[in-house]
Amino acid sequence: MSNEDITLTAGDAEVRVSPANGGRISGLKFDSLELLRQGDRYGCFPMVPWCGRIREGRFLDGATVRQMPLNSPPHAIHGTARDGAWSVARASASEAVITYELVDPWPYPGRVTQIVTLAEDSLTLAMSVETYDDSFPAQIGWHPWFNRTLAGEDGAVGAGAQLDFTPAWQEERGDDHLPTGNRIDPEPGPWDDCFGMPGGVDVTLTWPGQLELKVTSRQEWVVVYDEQAEAVCVEPQTGPPNGLNTLPRLVTPVRPLEAATTWSWRRI
Template identity: 80%
Template sequence: MNNEDITLTAGDAEVIVRPGSGGRIGGLRIGGTQLLRQGDRFGCFPMVPWAGRIRDGRFLDGGIVRQLPLNSPPHAIHGTARDGAWRTARVTEHEAVITHELTDPWPHSGRVTQIVALAEDSLTLTMAVETYDDSFPAQIGWHPWFHRTLDGVDVALDFTPAWQEERGADHLPTGNRIDPKPGPWDDCFGMPGGVDVTLTWPGLLELKVASREEWAVVYDEQDEAVCVEPQTGPPNGLNTCPRLVTPLEPLEATTTWSWRRL
């Protein structure tokens, strides 16, 4: 099937899915207001088969050290799927299913499936990585770029993490967990009860980013956007917190964004 843009609608919510642009969510409009920063690098892209930075682009795969391209020197960042084409498997009015085949430079074959499901007051993204061959470590994450300002109103972030991963000079977690510090952030936080972050544009909209996963990177160092990124592990997690994909057990994760008018 083709990889043309897909439009889903529910009530006054509209989502654009772009299989041909790395499987990203190209836009989310609520009542005509665009919530996601526009552009080929933005929207909300899937981070798979790893999320965030991998130190020096190297990870231990069984007993083998694998080397990935350093697309954010000196590290590899955000996986390979956002740079590849996805294919449309199924579309209904409220749901799209798209798939991506893992290939070079990732050293293993496998398939990623993403389900995009829109309701009148929520968007649910579900991703799975499966293999029919070798087992391998992997991560899943999402990288949304929410507009910092809507209709002249700046966003406020509210979340209560159990800890913050101490960030080293190389931008990677040191392995120490510290008390959460005030922003601005390009930092990973731990939420053992599940990711729960609320973005509020006062007087306009409240949007909650939730996931059963316990890791989220919050990035708000840019003027234009704020990113809240649910992940199955921390940055460099292929080395420090690997999740194994096997022929019998895929890696699956879900995030739901729910909203209400204020």
């Protein structure tokens, strides 16, 4: 199938999937409101086979040291799949399935599958990483750039998004932007920080007088980034930044790594 953008619709909701641009969700409209920041590097991109930063781009696989390109010096950030072209496995009016073959610079063969499912009041993203050969550590996550303010068809811009969540802890952030290994009581924002939510990620964004959106996931890790004027990022993921070193999750031939997140919304 073609790698051109795919448009999914359900009721008043519309999603644009861009396989050729890193398998990202490049647009999400509900009732004329565009929820995602527009631009080639924005929308919502998949973070795979790792999330956030790897310290100095290096991680251990047993006794072997693997080196990733330093695309955010002095670290490697956000995986490799967002920089590649994905293939379309199938698409219908409200669902798309896209795949990505792991290639250099990632040193292990494998396949990533992402399923994008749109309903009238929600979007569900599911992802898996599988290997046909050697086992390897990996992470899965999503990096949405939600618009801080929403503009309707009439051009009127509402109030800025408000964040509400109750994490059990915050990962202390070092000067190198990576978790130190200490867990601290959650501190007030602005944030570029990782939080623990053992009962599952549950974060609410509210644009007063316009829309409420909930980001949920069974995963217990979420990075919140709201230091930018244009957008707010709420990133559910299977482990913390630098997790290939500190909390490795192995993909094996009989056990893929799987994760999902759902965004649900309502007018207010």
